[in-house]
Amino acid sequence: MQHLLSIDDLNPTILKQLFVETQKILNDATPIRESKHHVVATMFFEPSTRTKLSFSLAAQKLGFSLLDFDQQKSSAIKGESLIDTLQNLQAMGVNLFVMRHPKQMIFDEIHTALKPTSHLINAGDGTNQHPTQALIDVFTLQQHYPDLTQIKIAIVGDIKHSRVAHSNIALLKMLGVEQIRLIGPADFLNTIEGFECFEDFDQGIKDVDAIMLLRIQKERMSQAQIPNLATYAEQYGLSPDKFALANKNAIILHPGPVNRNVEISTDLIEHPRSQILKQTQHGVAIRMALLQYFVKPV
Ligand code: NCD
Numbered sequence: 001m002q003h004l005l006s007i008d009d010l011n012p013t014i015l016k017q018l019f020v021e022t023q024k025i026l027n028d029a030t031p032i033r034e035s036k037h038h039v040v041a042t043m044f045f046e047p048s049t050r051t052k053l054s055f056s057l058a059a060q061k062l063g064f065s066l067l068d069f070d071q072q073k074s075s076a077i078k079g080e081s082l083i084d085t086l087q088n089l090q091a092m093g094v095n096l097f098v099m100r101h102p103k104q105m106i107f108d109e110i111h112t113a114l115k116p117t118s119h120l121i122n123a124g125d126g127t128n129q130h131p132t133q134a135l136i137d138v139f140t141l142q143q144h145y146p147d148l149t150q151i152k153i154a155i156v157g158d159i160k161h162s163r164v165a166h167s168n169i170a171l172l173k174m175l176g177v178e179q180i181r182l183i184g185p186a187d188f189l190n191t192i193e194g195f196e197c198f199e200d201f202d203q204g205i206k207d208v209d210a211i212m213l214l215r216i217q218k219e220r221m222s223q224a225q226i227p228n229l230a231t232y233a234e235q236y237g238l239s240p241d242k243f244a245l246a247n248k249n250a251i252i253l254h255p256g257p258v259n260r261n262v263e264i265s266t267d268l269i270e271h272p273r274s275q276i277l278k279q280t281q282h283g284v285a286i287r288m289a290l291l292q293y294f295v296k297p298v
Contacts, residue, residue, distance in 0.1 A: 003120040004290065005107045006129045007170035014293070015175075019139055021289035022282070038064040038295050040096040041089050044123065045071055048100055050256050050280055051123045051132070055098045058287035067094060082106075083113045090118055096294060097121065104128035104163075119294040127161045127220055132290065133255050134167035136283050138175070140275050141210055144251055148172065152179040154205055154246075157214035157236060157263050158188045161221060164255045165214055169195075181208065184236060185227065188216075201236050208246045213238060213254040213263045229262055238264045243271075251275050 001009050040059040044052050052068075059066045069089070071077075076085060086097065097120045099107070104126030111120050124130040138148070145151045153172065159165045159182050169192060172180060182189055182197045183204035189197050198204030205211065218226050238252065252264070252274040260266045269276060 001293075002116065003107070003111055003114075003122075004131050005111065005120065005122045007131050007134060007167050007174060010131070010171070010174065012174065015135075015138075015171075018135065018286070018289045018293060019142070021292060022139055022285045025285040025288050026282070035063045035295070036065050038062075038096060038291075039067065039092070039094045040064050040098060040291065041067045041069050041094045042123075043069040043071075043097060043099045045099075045101045046124065048123070050283055051100065051130075052098075054280070054283040055121075055123065055287050055291075057284050058291055059096075061284070062288055062291055064096070064291065065093075067092075083110055086110060086113055090115060095119065096291060098123050100124040102126055121290065121294075124163050126163065127166070127217070128163055129167050129170075130163040130255075131167050131171075132283075132287060133164045134171040135286050135290070136279050137164075137168050137212065137253055137255065138171050139286060140253060140279050140282055141251075143278075144275075145209060148175055148177045151177075151209035152181065152207060152247075153177065153210045153212065154181045154183055154208040155212045155214070156183045156201070156204075156238070158216045159184055159214065160188050160190045161217035162214045165190075165212075168212065185232070187225065187227075201242060202245055205242060205245050208250055210251050210253060211238060211243075211246060213252065213258075215254075215257060215259055215263060233262050233265075237262055238268055240265065240268060243268060249273070253279060256280065 001014060042052050042055055056066055095118050100123040105128060106125050107122055114120060122129055122131055141148055155165050180195050181204050182195050183201055186199055254276045268274060
């Protein structure tokens with residue numbers, strides 16, 4: 001794998017290797033060597049808290065050099081193209097690019113401009129893909145359910161506009177997971193072949209083992225498409241009563257940012273079976289494992 005642009009770039013062998021490394025990092029069993037030789041550039045053309053800061057922290061923990069490209073204060077404002085920007089950063093020695101961009105498939109246009117020794121990681125492209133979030137979510141699920149093919153997973157909310165949902169579905173499919181239920185209002189449901197879709201939350205959530213909640217991607221729809229939040233919360237927000245319909249050991253996942261009392265009621269965020277902060281914690285280790293993978297290919 002030279003770049004991680006979509007789940008298609010992964011396979012079960014790479015996945016296993018990444019998860020073994022992630023576990024070692026979480027167990028603190030990996031000796032960290034300073035390596036200023038590797039230079040990571042974070043290039044975020046959309047807002048981010050967890051993804052950007054966890055990649056930055058991962059790079060720092062590995063002893064890599066780190067540059068944060070700030071578009072608003074950069075020569076992009078003077079008309080420099082993205083490809084020219086990448087090539088100039090590459091000329092300074094950047095070999096790992098972590099990029100988030102509002103345009104889906106942007107990486108198809110730019111990755112060919114990079115040297116074979118450079119690596120590009122998709123940190124989210126429009127509604128298309130967010131592969132490292134899916135790695136975090138699947139790793140977190142596997143901590144609870146080592147065999148994901150045996151469980152029922154519900155993905156709830158704005159599936160249509162969610163790159164997190166799209167990458168998770170692709171990764172779970174790659175692992176042979178078949179029992180995935182998609183729950184949401186008709187306008188937010190992608191018809192994905194082979195998956196059960198539910199507009200009725202209570203029906204969809206019944207007996208599931210894991211619930212993956214999603215934020216409404218307001219920035220990716222017109223004002224008229226945004227549902228009334230109170231009505232949405234009542235129908236599709238996870239409340240203690242609705243959570244009780246799931247399997248008694250069911251866990252809650254959410255990639256963040258959470259809109260409290262919209263997709264999840266505030267008192268469930270810190271529920272003992274909520275994995276939301278665990279996902280954030282795993283994010284740093286997953287991203288360390290991934291950066292290391294690129295600089296130490298097998
Ligand atoms: C997600 C994203 O940017 O797609 N956030 C994240 O990376 N954890 C989800 C979202 O914005 O709703």
